[in-house]
Amino acid sequence: xxxxxxxxxxxxHGLIRLVLRRETRKGNLNSRxxxxxxxxxxxxxHYETLRDDRPFAPGLAGKVxxxxxxxxxxxxxxxxxxxxxxxxxRPIRRVxxxxxxxxxxxxxxxxxxxxVDPPDHSRYxxxxxxxxxxxxxxxxxxxxEEVAAELLDGIDGSREPVDLVSGYAAQLPVxxxxxxxxxPTSMRxxxxxxxDAAATSLDxxxxxxxxxxxxxxxxxxxxxxxxxxxxxxxxxxxxxxSELVTTADTDGQRLTETELLATALxxxxxxxxxxxxxxxxxxxxxxxxxxxxxxxAEQPALWPNAVDEMLRFxxxxxxxxxxxxxxxxxxxxxxxxEELVIILLGAANRDPKVFDDPNRFDVTRRGAGxxxxxxxxxxxxxxxxxxxxxxxxxxxALYQRFPDLTLVGEPHRRPTSNLRGFDRxxxxxxxxxxxxxxxxxxxxxxxxxxxxxxxRS
Ligand code: HEM
Numbered sequence: 001x002x003x004x005x006x007x008x009x010x011x012x013h014g015l016i017r018l019v020l021r022r023e024t025r026k027g028n029l030n031s032r033x034x035x036x037x038x039x040x041x042x043x044x045x046h047y048e049t050l051r052d053d054r055p056f057a058p059g060l061a062g063k064v065x066x067x068x069x070x071x072x073x074x075x076x077x078x079x080x081x082x083x084x085x086x087x088x089x090r091p092i093r094r095v096x097x098x099x100x101x102x103x104x105x106x107x108x109x110x111x112x113x114x115x116v117d118p119p120d121h122s123r124y125x126x127x128x129x130x131x132x133x134x135x136x137x138x139x140x141x142x143x144x145e146e147v148a149a150e151l152l153d154g155i156d157g158s159r160e161p162v163d164l165v166s167g168y169a170a171q172l173p174v175x176x177x178x179x180x181x182x183x184p185t186s187m188r189x190x191x192x193x194x195x196d197a198a199a200t201s202l203d204x205x206x207x208x209x210x211x212x213x214x215x216x217x218x219x220x221x222x223x224x225x226x227x228x229x230x231x232x233x234x235x236x237x238x239x240x241x242s243e244l245v246t247t248a249d250t251d252g253q254r255l256t257e258t259e260l261l262a263t264a265l266x267x268x269x270x271x272x273x274x275x276x277x278x279x280x281x282x283x284x285x286x287x288x289x290x291x292x293x294x295x296x297a298e299q300p301a302l303w304p305n306a307v308d309e310m311l312r313f314x315x316x317x318x319x320x321x322x323x324x325x326x327x328x329x330x331x332x333x334x335x336x337x338e339e340l341v342i343i344l345l346g347a348a349n350r351d352p353k354v355f356d357d358p359n360r361f362d363v364t365r366r367g368a369g370x371x372x373x374x375x376x377x378x379x380x381x382x383x384x385x386x387x388x389x390x391x392x393x394x395x396x397a398l399y400q401r402f403p404d405l406t407l408v409g410e411p412h413r414r415p416t417s418n419l420r421g422f423d424r425x426x427x428x429x430x431x432x433x434x435x436x437x438x439x440x441x442x443x444x445x446x447x448x449x450x451x452x453x454x455x456r457s
Contacts, residue, residue, distance in 0.1 A: 009211040016061075017205040023060060030059045033417065034205055040417045043318065044359070047347035055331035062321075062340030063333075066347035068354045068372060070331050074341050075320075075377040079328035082379070083321035083340055084108065084115035090338060105218055106201055107269055111262045114379060117325075121378060124263050127255070128382065131180055131240045137385040140176065144390055147175050148397040157429025161408045164398075164425045169279035170272070172394045176386070177271030181264070182239025183228065191272065194221045199273045202418040218265070225264055229257075240267075271383060277316035277421025278307070278391045280411070283398070284422065285310055285361055287407045292363045297403065300396065306363035307391045311349075312371035313361045318346040318420050320375055345372045346420070404430040 003011075023031035029046060032039045039046050047066050055070040056063035065071050074080055110116050113124040130136065151171050155162055174188045174195075183191070197217030200210050229245045236242035244260055255263070286293040296302055321342045324335045335341065349371045350358040362368075374381035381387070399405065405427050412424035 005212060005215055006208065009208050013204060013206045013211055014208065017207070019060060020205045028060065030057075030064060034203065041413055043346060043417075044350060047344055047350065050344075050347070051351075055333050056341070059340075059342050062342065063335065064342045064344060066344050066351070067331075068348040068351035068370075071343040071345065071348040071372055072376050073330055074322050074343060075372075075375055075379070077322075077328070077330065077377075079325055079335075080322035080341070081117040081325045082115050083323045084110055105215065105222070107198065107218075107262075107266045108202060111256075111259045112266050113263060113382075114266060118378070120259075124255070124259065125378075125382065127244060128240065128263060128267055132382050132386055134385050137389050140180070140386070141389055141393065143179070144172070144176055144393045145397065147172055148393050149401075151175075152397060152401045155429065157402060157427075161426045161428045164283060164427050165276065165280055165422055166424075168398065169283070169394065169422075169425070170276045172279070173275035173387075173390055174272035176390060177268060180240060180271070180386075181268060182232075182237050182241045183268060187224070190224075191221070191268070193217070195269050195273050196423075198269055199414075199419050200416055203416055221265060221269070222261055225261055225268075229260070229264075267382070270381075271386075273419065274316050274383075275387045275390050277414070277419060278311060278387060279394045280422035280425055281314040281316060281420070282307070282310040282391060282395050283405075283425060283427075284407070284411050285314060286395075286399070289361050292361060293399070295363055296396075297399065302363050303392045303396050304388070305365070305368055307388050307395070308368040308371065309361065309363050309365050310391070311373035311388075312355065312365075312368050313349070314420065315346040315349055315371070315373040316419060316421055317373065317375075318418050319344050320379075343372075345375065348372045402429040404428075406430075 020031045020035050024035045029039075029049060033043060033046065050057040050064065051066045055067060056065050058064070065074070106112065106115075108115050111120065111124070113121060116124070151168055155167055170192055171188070174191055175185050177183075178185045178188060178191070194217040197213045198221070199214075200206055201214040201218070206214070228241065232242045232245050236246050241264060244255075244264060286296070292306070296306055319342055321340055324337050324339045324341070326337045328335050328337075330341075349355070352358050354370055355365070355367070374384040374387075408426045408428055411422045411426075414421050414423045
């Protein structure tokens, strides 16, 4: 069954949009998270209004939790599955699933790994896990340091203030994920444009215009991917996408073309649409907390912990959802089959039962890594180790190279509410080390001819 995009929008976002508008007018806080720009800019005080002894607060379409323990329990429980198609009720999901069958048109709809339960989930995930293990990521660190150094070389901070998002924070993750997957880095600006449009589709209740724009972005990425797959079939390389198209066969169960496209699309888009926010949020936090920045300059060994603290304190993904597969119970509260549970990851990461003085940003915090920024359970972020390594390398190299970096004016938040980050961040850099003739702190200290040029390709 083919459903026009406008009908898909009406069934997924349009209906929710009507409810959200009505509830926002009534002052419902849960709908304000999604509709009120002021709340989106700083959701944390609002999360606190939901925090009491009850495991769940009532939400618009189900239950909502701000508690770390409750969120973890739901995310790890076998009795819960993914909440695909924007959490729509079952009859609508059936129509949408029939319409989506044979097509991969969203990262949050089947057959995207994010939107399916086992056994399909295990089948898809198994195909790409190898590229993202701790060992694989360790091997990528040096190359990531080279990419960071090369990007920094390209920034002339001596004259005008520069935009650190478009010039740096967005570039590093897209180059790295392209290299991992074997996608051309020369396409990265195009990927970023398509991906930015697609990122909005993670917010329920978006306008018809934004939905259609998001769809255009995803369709363009898919078209490119189809062509690229054809080329790889004819002439496979030594990369993950080549491996996907030539040996996409786990335990004898070959993936369909749609499953292949959905898997590749998700890994590519997740690879660059999220880490940019970690890097941007980190820069903003260090600007607001100069004493923490000074600590990192004195004790660079604190960087890995600092990145966990950034992920905890201002999480790039603010929420996720699950649907009960059968009647069950969480923290003593009955949850009915089909009921939706929203886990506010950003709020769970400020749970005082887990984090002392949770509203304090502290790069030396013990147990900072207990955050749920990468979720938990079987959908735990596939790219978590990669994202942490990229965040650490990118931020460390940036401050080493430009120790006087100062943001000019307020950085600008992205218009998305689930993906939380900045889309513009102007800074003066004052490259003091260049003037003093001292090595510019390039990680690994390499330079000169033969320097890999992927960052400029
Ligand atoms: C700071 C950066 C990142 C954050 C905060 C983040 C966050 C998340 C979260 C919260 C989930 C789980 C959603 C849920 O439980 O419903 C997830 C899943 C996923 N992430 Fe990430 N992510 C980041 C970077 C990356 C990178 C670099 C990749 C590249 C491979 C990636 C690939 C994925 C994939 C493929 C999934 C789906 C896993 C599954 O369903 O089994 N992520 N991510």
